[in-house]
Amino acid sequence: MTDILVVGSGAREHALGWKLGMSPKVGKVFHAPGNGGTANNVNIGVDEIEKLAKFATEQKCLTVVGPEVPLAAGIVNFFTSKGLEIFGPTKEAAQLESSKVWSKNFMKRNGIPTARFEVFDDREEAKKYAESVGYPLVVKADGLAAGKGVIVCDDLEGAVVAIDKIMNEKNFGNAGSKIILEERIDGIEASYIAISDGETAYPMATSQDHKRILDGDKGPNTGGMGAYSPTPVISNEMAEVIQKNVIEKTIGAMKREGMQFKGFIYAGIMIKNDRPYVLEFNARMGDPECQPIMVRMESDLIDYITACIRGTLSSLPKISWSAKSAVCVVLAAKGYPESFPKDEEVLGLDVMQKESIVFHAGTRKVDGRILTSGGRVFGVTATGRTLQEAISNAYARAEKITWPSKYCRSDIGQKGLSYT
Ligand SMILES: Nc1ncnc2c1ncn2[C@@H]1O[C@H](COP(=O)(O)OP(=O)(O)O)[C@@H](O)[C@H]1O
Ligand SMILES: [Mg+2]
Incomplete structure (x- = not known):
């Protein structure tokens, strides 16, 4: 044990x-x-x-x-x-996430598909470059910025404002001292996560997050407002391409470069014209994605974790997944991702709904009562035979949970239903 x-x-x-x-x-x-x-x-x-x-x-x-x-x-x-x-x-392997500059250069030198980019530490040069390119840009701070270091721009004016904003930003210490200007790719975004022992990588189930705060993917980016698994956005053929050209290439190159990557590796993928581009790597599970993936996982997670630590992953069979769909609806405090109230009492947590489970996030227990303590408060996660059924089960459970400033998106999973 x-x-x-x-x-x-x-x-x-x-x-x-x-x-x-x-x-x-x-x-x-x-x-x-x-x-x-x-x-x-x-x-x-x-x-x-x-x-x-x-x-x-x-x-x-x-x-x-x-x-x-x-x-x-x-x-x-x-x-x-x-x-x-x-x-x-x-720490060295986690640079894949903790330095976007390091990560983009790593992808470039190893032929991992990603958007065109340039790195700057001087804002005037960055602005000159922004003026000179003919395509829409995304401005990214180098370091960890809790989801606040990326600005997707519509035009040159927006890019100039974004460059100043990130380079002036003191909130993330040195994270903004170097910036990336990267080509904006307008496609469909999905998450591809694998587990690796540094030699071998096995895919986790596919998933899609909903990163913006408002329905229809409007409003600012958040840590994620909900996710579902599997996603039709990543077809079986696309999954094979990503596994080979992104995950296995990355694991192999990390080893060659002397920093074996063990752990969950998460590729944020944009698919355009049937081709995947890596927007970023995370050196861990995604928060919303983890929930539908865990409820669909049939294999014993501890076997895979132990094998990754010991470097024996290839001796295990591939991970097996429930054929069901799973959906996680994030319940947040109104005002998130900016400021929001705390210490509100939550009711209705004991009202059950078939095939559902409530994972806590920003909560604390005081004398047997549950109080809110963060921006994202719960991930209500449910399964169903179809994506539609999983969505219905998740929202049925989510409705019963109440507190004064509760907020959630009403369209989690719809992207998967509408995708053909
Ligand atoms: N090159 C790009 N083209 C279009 N959208 C992008 C691009 N890079 C990032 N984005 C959008 O910005 C979001 C945040 O960017 P990401 O690189 O994942 O940073 P982080 O998660 O660290 O904030 C992505 O989920 C995606 O929606
Ligand atoms: Mg991201």
């Missing part, structure tokens, strides 16, 4: 802990710091790496890391140096 420490406090970590906890091979699942819905919470922050290592040592845990910040800070390097078992990429 293995005890597990899940690092993180979102719905992604709740879903990972829930899935791991169902394994007959897993004992106790601890969450650091966890949330109002997770059991066995340990009051240690995701950036308190030494304290986390001390806990994992004392409890003899295998550690699974959810979010990017501790990965970029080197949690895997530190745990490994202490002889602890931990699942995720090293």
Whole structure:
């Protein structure tokens, strides 16, 4: 029996802990710091790496890391140096996500399909370049910026404003000192996630996120407002192309460059004219995507995690998936992704609905009551024989959960229904 420490406090970590906890091979699942819905919470922050290592040592845990910040800070390097078992990429390998400049250059030198781009550290030169190109641009800050470092521009004027905004932005420290100007690709976006031991990569189920705050993909970007799996946007043929030309190429090149990538690797993909382009890599699971993927996963996750840590993934069969569809509807606090109220009491969590589960995110438990504590509060996740049925089950459950400033999109999954 293995005890597990899940690092993180979102719905992604709740879903990972829930899935791991169902394994007959897993004992106790601890969450650091966890949330109002997770059991066995340990009051240690995701950036308190030494304290986390001390806990994992004392409890003899295998550690699974959810979010990017501790990965970029080197949690895997530190745990490994202490002889602890931990699942995720090293700090060096996590550069695939933590530096967009590094990542774009990596893709370029290894022939991984991505949008044309240039890197600047001088805003006047960036503006001159923006004036000189004849196509619409996306302006991206280099470093981790919690989803706020990318501005998709409609015209030259917008690009100039975006360059100033990112280079002036003090909110993300040095993240904006270098910027990328990248060609805007107008296609269909989807998520392709795989699990790797540094040599071999097995696909997770396909999924599609809904990144904007408002229905119809309007309004600002968020950490994700809902997702569903599988997505028809990635056909079987397209999945094979992405697996080969993006995932396997990346895993192979990372190894050649001396930084084996172990963990979940997430490619944000834009599909245009039947060709995939990598918008970015994440060195971890997507938060909304993780939930429908976990509820559809039939294989035992701990087997795959253990094999990745030990470098024996190729000895396992491919992961098996339920034929059902799954949908996650994010319930947020109105005002997210800007400012929003907190400490509102949530009701209706005990009203059941078939085939559904509620993963907690920004919640805390006080005297048996659940209070809101973050922008994204729950991921209501449901399955169904069809995507439509999964959507209906998820919204039926979501409706019963109430608090004063509750907000959710009403069209999660519709992109999958309308896609032909
Ligand atoms: N080259 C591009 N063309 C069109 N849209 C883009 C492009 N790059 C990014 N985007 C849009 O911006 C969003 C955020 O960009 P991304 O690179 O994923 O940054 P992050 O997730 O770190 O904020 C993407 O999900 C996509 O919708
Ligand atoms: Mg992204």
